[in-house]
Amino acid sequence: MTIKNSFFKLFILIFILIFFKTPVALAATTAIVGGNLVNLDGTGALLDSVILLKGDRISEIGERGKLTVPDTADVINVDGKWLVPGLMNMHVHLGLILPGKQAAELANESDAALALRMAAAARESLQAGVTTIRLPGDSRHADLALKRAIEKGQADGPRIFSAGEALSITGGHGSKKEGKANWDGPYELVKAARTQISAGASWIKILISGGIATDGGGLAEALMTPEEISAVIDAAHRFGAKVTAHSGSSKATSVAVDFGLDCVEHGYFLDRKTLRKMKKNGTWLVPTIVVSQPATQPFFVRIGSPEWYLKRRESAGKAHWQMLKMAIEEDVNIALGTDQLPAEPNDGTTATAREAQYYVEAGMTPTEALRSATIETAKLLGAEDEIGSLEVGKYADIVALETDPTEDIKALRNIVLVMKGGKVYRNDLTN
Ligand SMILES: [Zn+2]
Known part of the structure; x- marks a missing residue:
């Protein structure tokens, strides 16, 4: 390359920088x-x-x-x-299908139809004032495709932090959905966690106790073994991903918190001792209280929830409410999440707004409830330098x-x- 040629290139570069940067x-x-x-x-x-x-x-x-x-x-x-x-909502499944009418209608939903349904839910979430969501378990990585589409401006929706597919164990909560893969033992679970992370997940969701929406084990039972839990948490943390656990069980939660679990979803039957341990370790709680309380009963009736589901909801409701009150008393870190679509109509408002209202009814000040949907939530995500306050x-x-x-x-x-x-x-x- 001649000196003259280099000068010419430099001139062109300066020209581009000046004239194209100006706008x-x-x-x-x-x-x-x-x-x-x-x-x-x-x-x-x-x-x-x-x-x-x-x-x-x-x-x-x-x-x-x-x-x-x-x-x-x-x-x-x-x-x-x-x-x-x-507003920020930390427990959203954009592709949520609950037992009932909807489950039958969407039985053979294609990948494309799922992605489009999720895109519509994302747009509605944003319209409802929710600008950031965390997805603790959606199907077929449509969540990760949608996250990228939103970032590129191809679709309208909140900022997305996702766990990819939730890690279920054979026979446990979430394991019996059609086409759902399950993983058993530390090796399979570590592989599964790495698979989510390499696909773009920044969280890992593990299902360590039973749940309301499926018949995979009791809500308060500890189903995943300590070896499985510790292996997943260790593997995820090495990649900089955080781990959250679906748990209604004190026993399962206590074990996972000892292994460095970042967050607990629902917490239905957590006792005061476990909540204190979470407080001490800085473990977050995402209560999703709307899933079990009376104000949202009409929603579940509207979607045609079966009788066993409504009963299971009601049976967990009282304990869930007491747990939330105790968690607020013990000053556990709480971030708002609904386990319903953020804009889902409930009690004359959205699931997100109703969840915040429940926090006040359970003992938070209005400012604390607002924080749980903004700055506290940003801290849970480790994104407080970018979002969560004005x-x-x-x-x-x-x-x-x-x-x-x-x-x-x-x-x-x-x-x-x-x-x-x-x-x-x-x-x-x-x-
Ligand atoms: Zn959920």
């Missing part, structure tokens, strides 16, 4: 003006605020009049509305509400605007 540098700023920015520390809101965005992130926050809105900015007026971070540098995932949720959590029932990564996906306000 990005001049990208229009968005200003969200007039909202009351809710403080998650319970120290009151920043009233009549201005939030400036650069691209998909928050660049400046201040009071109207003190922070200048650039002339070129796209202005979104949210006068008098209450601004909270995008701060400079974080993604502009913002929900506007009619009223103040720190006064009454029912404010989550009246969402008027949803933004994810600086893009508006729902706006019921007339600007």
Whole structure:
């Protein structure tokens, strides 16, 4: 290569950098003006605020009049509305099929039909103000394909953190679904965990006790052996993946927590001793309390749940409720999750909003319940530097509400605007 040739290439490179970078540098700023920015520390809101965005992130926050809105900015007026971070739901199966009518209708669902049904559920979740979800077990890796499609802008939906396929053992919870693979013994389970991770999962979900929705073992029984549990957790952690366990059992949970389990789903029959151990070890709880409580009974009747399922739900309900109250008393780390679609209609609102309301009914303050759906949840995901609160540098995932949720959590029932990564996906306000 001649020197002249190198200089020419350098010139072309500088030319490209200057002329093609300019439009990005001049990208229009968005200003969200007039909202009351809710403080998650319970120290009151920043009233009549201005939030400036650069691209998909928050660049400046201040009071109207003190922070200048650039002339070129796209202005979104949210006068008098209450601004909270995008809601996060940590227990969602976008392809959920519960026993009943739906199970019969979807018996032979193709991969393509499943992916499209999940994409629709993802879009509805976002419309309901849920900008981040964690999927602890979906089928055929359609979840991972959808996650990538959303990241590429090919589909609308929340940010997705997924466990790929849940790891069930022969005869255990979730093992008898049609076409479901099961794994037994440490070696098979380690292989299964690595298979999920290499397909794109950042979580591993293990089913260590029985569940409500299937007849695979009692809710309080410890079905997976300690050797199996420890092998999976060790293998996942070596790849930087976190592990969550479906568990209603104190015995199973206690063993798994000793091995470094990151999170427990449901926790139906957990006793105080186990909850204290979780608190001490920093293990998270995702209560999914809506699955067992009276306010959501009409949902299960509506979807044609069989009698045995409704009975099983009811029998777990009281213990589940006591467990949640104890977990709040013991200050266990709690992140909101529903085990229903985030936007599923329940009790005049969505499953997500009803779940938060249940947390307040069980002893949380409204601010604590809001935190469990935002900043606490972000900590569970290890993503608190990017999402979970409205701060400079974080993604502009913002929900506007009619009223103040720190006064009454029912404010989550009246969402008027949803933004994810600086893009508006729902706006019921007339600007
Ligand atoms: Zn579930």
